[in-house]
Amino acid sequence: MAEITQAGIDALKVQLDEVEGYLRLDEQRQVVAQLEATSTAPGFWDDAEAASGVMAELTQAxxxxxxxxxxxxxxxxxxxAFDLGQETGEEELLDEADGLAAALGRELSELELASWFSDELDHGDAIVTITPGQGGLEAQDWCGMLFHMYLAYCERRGWKVTVNDAPVAEAIGIDRATFTVSGKNAYxxxxxxxxxxxxxxxxxxDAKKRRQTTFAGVEVLPVLPEDVKVDIDPNDLRIDVYHASGHGGQGVNTTDSAVRITHLPTNTVVTCQNERSQLQNKAFAMNILRSRLYELELAKREAELDELRGPKHEIGFGNQIRSYVLYPYQLVKDLRSGVETGNVDSVLSDGDLDKFVVGYHRWLVGGGER
Incomplete structure (x- = not known):
């Protein structure tokens, strides 16, 4: 039975008005008109690189x-559909209105969310690293569970994932995971x-089936555009190669294809072993290193460690942003926004994270601290 009401439709209208305000739609229409005029000017394509940038901006606007x-x-x-359904009593029309309203609600949430991304890096790709914390073997297993949760989430959103490093642990789970997510607004x-x-x-x-609390840390960095310069002195790097393990197939494990790069002045270490080619792994590792050194430089210049990733915390008790409880009850709860669900499988197995992602950004816009 359809659950749509006039109050629900009115709420969608209000939400759309708010989204138009967030996006400054009148200004966007002017931008579109100006860019279209620019794109049709004589000689526009004489500078192909600049023209491509204008066309990308026009497409987004x-x-x-x-x-x-x-x-x-x-x-x-x-x-x-709602008015006609109410007037005629046809349930099919009300069902149609109900389905359209649910889909529109999701679309407006997406538009609202995109309007909050003011930094250029927000619209680009992301590098995600998952590291086991307190909990030993349990933490390695938890690291693997989070890895698969994020892979499922990226698939739901249609994002491309490139696994850079995800070595399988000796006993259970994985030692860590680093992967690049490519897609609109990924970072x-x-x-x-x-x-x-x-x-x-x-x-x-545990043979005694005792309750266990386990932790893992998630780091998210932006993939830097090529025009963002990060000076790296080759003399400051130590590059080690070794046999890969885990992802990549048999060929990976028979050659020294895996790469570990250490930036000696900052003791920053990145690894990549997913590709068969040592050159490809080195290129991926250097991109990750650029992003990490960029973040460190921002923190140094602005004296704000949370400029891009928030304050560092020990991966353990008292520092969690979200709890996933499977026993004695089932609940996933974000401790910042308060968003929660009892459908744990939909989160961990199916990657149904949108409610938490949207909830975090609403909380942040509403005055929450990063």
Whole structure:
């Protein structure tokens, strides 16, 4: 039975008005007109690189305008179907209005979320690293669970994932995981996942079946555009190669394809072993190193360690941003935004994280501290 009400439709209208305000849609329409005029000017393509940048900006601006215009049209369709359904008593029309309203609600949440991404890096790709914390073998298993949760989430959102490093632990789980996520607003969406994640469950490795609390840390960095310069002196690097393990197939494990790069002045270490080619692994590792050194430089210049990833905390008790409880009850709760769900499987197995991602950014916009 349809659950749609006039109050629900009115709430969508209010939300759309707010989204238009967030996106400054009148200004966006002017931007579109100016960029279209620029793109048709004589000699526009003489500088292909500059022209490509203008066209990318135009595409993004037109996309936001068209999405809002389409949402306004869909609200009209929802209202019409609801009014006719109420008038005729046809349940099919009310069901149609209900489905359209649910889909529009999700779309408006996406638009609202995108409007909060003011930094250029928010719109780009992300490098995610998961590290086991307190808990020994349990933490390695938890690290593997989080890794698969994020892979599922990226698949849901249609993002491309490149696994840079995910060595399988000797007994259970993985030692760590580093992967690059490519897609629209990937860094902006994922940066709220940075922090300590806590798992409570019956230990699968404990013969006495006792409850175990386990931790893992998640780091999220932006993939830097090529025009962002990070000076790295080759003399400051120690590069080690070794046999890869885990992802990559048999060929990876028979050659010294894995690469570990240590930046000696900062003692920053990055590894990559997913590709068969040592050169490819070195290139991926250098990209990760650039992002980490960029973050360190920002913190040094601005004296704000949480400029991009928030304060560092020990991966253990008292520092978690989210708890995943499997026993004695089932609950996933974000300790910053208060968003929670009892459907643990949908989160851990299916990667249903949008409610937590959106909830974090709403909390942040509302005055929460990063």
């Amino acid at each position: 037109k996309d936001e305008v068209s999405r809002v215009d389409a949402a306004r049209q869909r609200i009209g369709d929802i209202q019409a 902006g969406m994922l940066r709220g996942e940075q922090g300590v994640h806590r798992l409570v469950r019956i230990s699968p490795t």
